[in-house]
């Protein structure tokens with residue numbers, strides 16, 4: 001196992017607020033109106049940034065201990081209204097909404113069950129990152145200092161059929177200590193304390209995938225060494241606490 005992977009799997013390397021939230025194992029509630037507005041806004045951004053096409057992708061927010069607000073199935077993320085969102089409970093049962101919930105609701109719930117600190121999940125098909133996932137490649141190489149500081153590393157979860165509970169199961173071990181993962185032959189998923197944070201992490205995944213691809217094409221990648229990685233992981237705690245995307 002690489003040094004970066006070992007560090008990522010140690011809870012003590014988590015940013016302090018995340019580790020704290022995990023240890024308390026509870027979440028507060030957020031306004032449903034704000035969550036509906038955010039899902040519309042960040043869904044449109046996902047589409048505008050080319051991270052999804054057609055009716056791809058889904059987003060959700062944890063409203064409180066028992067309820068998740070999630071995007072409807074089969075809708076363009078560029079054309080959603082706040083009234084389109086669907087409220088489900090933690091078993092995926094629909095509580096309220098005019099549409100059916102995203103077909104990936106089980107994957108979102110698997111993340112919320114695995115990570116009590118997570119309040120928002122974004123799933124997309126960012127083209128370059130998805131190409132890595134389609135080639136059986138993770139984005140775990142320590143190439144960029146910023147990515148080691150912000151996401152640590154981005155693992156690849158094994159293939160599982162889209163829209164099935166198996167997809168959530170394939171992801172659990174990978175998302176336990178990380179906030180982003182690739183899904184083999186499918187796409188990527190990110191999570192965070194806010195939808196803004198989860199969305200920005202998806203941007204980072206695709207941006208890093210483009211850099212990793214260009215570095216492979218140039219052909220003389222210089223990976224960060226264990227000493228440099230250790231220093232970056234120390235800086236990670238401080239960096240994440242000061243990040244705008246936490247708000």
Ligand code: 13P
Nearest residue numbers: 056057058073074102103
């Ligand atoms: P939904 O439209 O059901 O959310 O599915 C889109 C998708 O990207 C499946 O992976």
